[in-house]
Amino acid sequence: MAMIAEHGLERLTMAALGREVGMSSGHLAYHFGSKDELLLRTLEWSEGRLGAHRRELLVGDSGARARLDAYVDLYVPDAPRDPHWTLWLEVFNRSRNADDDARARQAAIEGAWHRDLVALLAEGISRGEFGALDPDRFATRLRALLDGFSIAVAIGLRADRDQVMGHVREFLDEGLRPQTVNRSGVPGAAWAAAPRAASSTTAITG
Numbered sequence: 001m002a003m004i005a006e007h008g009l010e011r012l013t014m015a016a017l018g019r020e021v022g023m024s025s026g027h028l029a030y031h032f033g034s035k036d037e038l039l040l041r042t043l044e045w046s047e048g049r050l051g052a053h054r055r056e057l058l059v060g061d062s063g064a065r066a067r068l069d070a071y072v073d074l075y076v077p078d079a080p081r082d083p084h085w086t087l088w089l090e091v092f093n094r095s096r097n098a099d100d101d102a103r104a105r106q107a108a109i110e111g112a113w114h115r116d117l118v119a120l121l122a123e124g125i126s127r128g129e130f131g132a133l134d135p136d137r138f139a140t141r142l143r144a145l146l147d148g149f150s151i152a153v154a155i156g157l158r159a160d161r162d163q164v165m166g167h168v169r170e171f172l173d174e175g176l177r178p179q180t181v182n183r184s185g186v187p188g189a190a191w192a193a194a195p196r197a198a199s200s201t202t203a204i205t206g
Contacts, residue, residue: 001046005083009090014038036094040102043091046084047109050074058116064124065176071117072168075146080156089154114139130176138175145171 003012003020014025014035032038057070077085095106121135145168152158 001042001083001087004086005081008081009086036091036098036102039087039091039094040105043087044105044109046087047112050084051112054113054116058120064120064127064129065172068120068124068172069169071120072146072165072172075113076150076161076164076168077154079161080154080159082154085150085154089151114143117143124176128178131178133175142171142175 003017014028017023017038018025018028028038032041054071054074057074058067060067060070091106095103098106117139118135121130121133121138124130125132125135149158149164149168153161153164158164
């Protein structure tokens with residue numbers, strides 16, 4: 001991970017890594033078998049550290065939305081060439097030729113992020129912090145949004161992380177807002193639109 005952070009993946013060869021850690025490339029190949037396996041094992045190690053941090057954030061005493069914001073902050077890369085995301089993108093790119101075992105291990109990484117997010121959304125819904133929604137469906141859409149922005153940040157297409165976080169907060173504000181109901185029992189969004197519709201009809205018929 002230190003080599004990726006300093007030089008990027010293009011200079012991470014078995015020989016260069018061997019020199020860094022005092023091993024021969026043959027010794028590394030004996031332990032890992034291939035560079036693909038080395039990268040996947042390194043990603044799993046990095047994800048293990050992130051996963052521990054994520055679980056600490058999600059069991060805090062703050063409200064569900066504050067913990068969701070912390071989840072998003074942990075998810076999105078800090079800057080272009082973020083080491084973890086650089087590694088993730090390389091492993092993802094190599095997955096086209098990966099075997100079933102490697103694909104299952106990658107799916108396990110993705111599944112852990114998804115399950116934690118679904119559980120947090122479900123908690124927020126049960127407490128009335130979030131509106132009535134399908135937590136699994138919303139989590140799928142949110143992670144697709146986060147992945148798109150995160151890739152753009154990681155490869156340097158969108159370097160303004162604050163702007164990215166602003167877009168995500170706006171999406172969450174709109175998607176999670178509890179739906180209010182007025183005294184007549186009409187949901188707030190429909191009730192708010194009703195006067196405009198009535199006014200428009202009056203103008204036409206008048």
